[in-house]
Amino acid sequence: MRRGGATLVDTERPAGAGRPSRARSFGLATAIALVTGNIVGGGIFTLPAAVAPYGTVSILALGVLTVGALALALLFGRLAGRAPISGGLYVYPRDAFGEFAGFLSAWSYWTMTWASNAALAVAAVGYVDVLVPVAGNPMAELGVALACLWLPALANFAGTRYVGVVQVVSTVLKFVPLLLVAVGGLFFVRAENFGPFDATGQGWLGALTAAAALLLYSYLGVESAAMCAGEVREPERNVRRASVLGTLAAALVYLLGVVSVFGVVPHGKLVDSSAPFADAVNAMLGGTVGGIGVALAAIISIVGALNGWILVSGQISGAAARDGLFPAAFARQHRGVPGFGVLVSVLLASGLIVLNYTSGAVGVFQSLVLVTSFTAAVPYLLSAAAQLRWLAAGDRGSVRVTRLTRDLVIAGVSFGFSLWLIAGAGYAAVYQGTLLLFVGVLIYAWLAGRRARTASALGGSGRAESGDG
Numbered sequence: 001m002r003r004g005g006a007t008l009v010d011t012e013r014p015a016g017a018g019r020p021s022r023a024r025s026f027g028l029a030t031a032i033a034l035v036t037g038n039i040v041g042g043g044i045f046t047l048p049a050a051v052a053p054y055g056t057v058s059i060l061a062l063g064v065l066t067v068g069a070l071a072l073a074l075l076f077g078r079l080a081g082r083a084p085i086s087g088g089l090y091v092y093p094r095d096a097f098g099e100f101a102g103f104l105s106a107w108s109y110w111t112m113t114w115a116s117n118a119a120l121a122v123a124a125v126g127y128v129d130v131l132v133p134v135a136g137n138p139m140a141e142l143g144v145a146l147a148c149l150w151l152p153a154l155a156n157f158a159g160t161r162y163v164g165v166v167q168v169v170s171t172v173l174k175f176v177p178l179l180l181v182a183v184g185g186l187f188f189v190r191a192e193n194f195g196p197f198d199a200t201g202q203g204w205l206g207a208l209t210a211a212a213a214l215l216l217y218s219y220l221g222v223e224s225a226a227m228c229a230g231e232v233r234e235p236e237r238n239v240r241r242a243s244v245l246g247t248l249a250a251a252l253v254y255l256l257g258v259v260s261v262f263g264v265v266p267h268g269k270l271v272d273s274s275a276p277f278a279d280a281v282n283a284m285l286g287g288t289v290g291g292i293g294v295a296l297a298a299i300i301s302i303v304g305a306l307n308g309w310i311l312v313s314g315q316i317s318g319a320a321a322r323d324g325l326f327p328a329a330f331a332r333q334h335r336g337v338p339g340f341g342v343l344v345s346v347l348l349a350s351g352l353i354v355l356n357y358t359s360g361a362v363g364v365f366q367s368l369v370l371v372t373s374f375t376a377a378v379p380y381l382l383s384a385a386a387q388l389r390w391l392a393a394g395d396r397g398s399v400r401v402t403r404l405t406r407d408l409v410i411a412g413v414s415f416g417f418s419l420w421l422i423a424g425a426g427y428a429a430v431y432q433g434t435l436l437l438f439v440g441v442l443i444y445a446w447l448a449g450r451r452a453r454t455a456s457a458l459g460g461s462g463r464a465e466s467g468d469g
Contacts, residue, residue: 028238031225035246038221038308044178044254045298046123048261049273050369051214054207055199061211062218062258066251068417069219072380073247075414076226077240078407079387084235088226089379090320096386099325100444105379106320107440111433112375113313114345116220117306118352119368121149124302126274130295135274145353148299152307153346156314156337175253176297181280182253185260188284195267213424216373218254222247223380227316314341324451325444370429374422375436381418387411 051058079092089109094102125134125144134140198204225242229235232242257277264280265273273279277298278291314330318338321330330341352368388411391404422430 027233031232031238031242032246035224035242036249038224039219039250044218045277047218048258048276049270051211052270053199054211055196056194057198057204057207058211059258061208062215065212065215069222069247071410071413072222073243074410076223077243080226080229080239081236084229089223089383092386093382096389103325103444105382106325108375108378110316111436112372113309114349115368115372117309118349119372120302120306121145124148124299127295127298130275130278146350148303149349152303153310155307156310156342178253178257181260181277182256185264185280189263193263193266209424213373213421214369216421217369220376310342313345314338317341370425371432374425374429374433377418377421384411384415
């Protein structure tokens with residue numbers, strides 16, 4: 001029996017618990033940087049305009065979302081304490097409910113990564129338009145989105161060394177426009193620019209939920225430390241601390257940034273903006289030079305985020321393949337990069353961009369983001385359910401009531417929050433996301449059948465050898 005961050009005594013050992021230990025390379029500061037860097041990607045540069053049609057209730061939605069993200073951060077910290085190995089969001093459901101649940105979580109998370117990459121590439125189009133006019137030309141917009149996707153993909157194919165260089169440069173540059181608007185913009189805020197609280201006219205609660213489903217995209221990455229727990233020193237403590245502190249740092253930049261953009265850019269203009277941060281800087285400084293600088297930095301940031309998430313997409317499918325949950329080809333490495341997994345994810349993201357590019361840049365971005373929110377919320381929900389399962393099965397006599405109550409509240413809030421976000425994604429996103437999950441079920445059935453056939457053949461061979469002896 002073992003005691004972990006889940007505050008229970010459980011006779012079931014998590015998968016990988018018996019694996020040999022090795023040096024862990026991430027300290028607390030590195031783990032915090034990992035979480036903050038993955039959360040603060042490129043989506044924030046477009047999301048203020050995406051949620052503006054809902055009104056300033058979007059700012060409240062971001063606050064509620066921050067509370068939910070912090071609950072998830074605490075949840076992942078507890079779960080990493082129980083199973084301090086890499087794999088996070090698919091390890092926990094697999095350990096709690098079996099291989100099929102683990103596969104669904106891995107498949108949904110993998111789907112989220114390449115759908116998110118498609119959304120990021122579309123987000124870059126609005127900022128490229130600030131530099132080179134492409135708006136109104138669907139083929140030009142499509143070409144720009146695909147170019148922004150495939151350029152970082154080439155860095156991935158070149159190997160991890162090039163991925164690291166791109167990531168360091170883009171991470172430094174991404175904070176320049178964000179901090180400029182988030183802090184400097186507060187001095188230019190005008191109350192009349194904010195617009196109505198509920199711009200939909202259909203009730204603020206529905207607007208709050210819909211805006212939160214879009215804004216969830218900005219918090220993808222809260223699970224980063226848990227996904228890499230096998231690399232974090234003292235994961236039982238540091239994964240939780242890194243997840244919470246990294247989320248708080250990102251939330252501060254987000255909240256100040258969205259408030260500043262809403263208060264600097266008039267609501268009517270913000271609704272139709274394809275580059276809200278550039279518009280905010282232009283309004284602050286006058287002219288267009290500042291906006292051009294922000295647009296350039298935003299493009300670099302988005303390409304850098306794509307660089308990292310393309311690698312994550314290959315890594316999650318590679319990890320699942322090594323556990324037999326994905327086809328074996330996804331586990332193949334090329335210069336430290338799971339090349340086949342990267343190629344498949346980029347091709348799928350490209351197809352999604354082409355498929356959804358029918359309603360203009362903002363419409364495409366919203367559609368992709370909502371699908372991403374659904375596919376991200378599924379593994380979040382399954383991880384919360386895994387924690388609830390372990391808490392219910394634990395020996396209540398061996399833990400403090402206050403600690404057990406706290407963990408039950410965190411897991412319950414995380415589960416409810418994830419379910420709320422799935423509902424808020426809307427019928428179309430849930431429909432498309434569910435179809436993607438069902439495609440995964442077909443692949444799982446095929447892989448399970450192959451494993452069963454191999455096991456049967458091996459068993460028959462063993463019996464034949466025994467008889468010959």
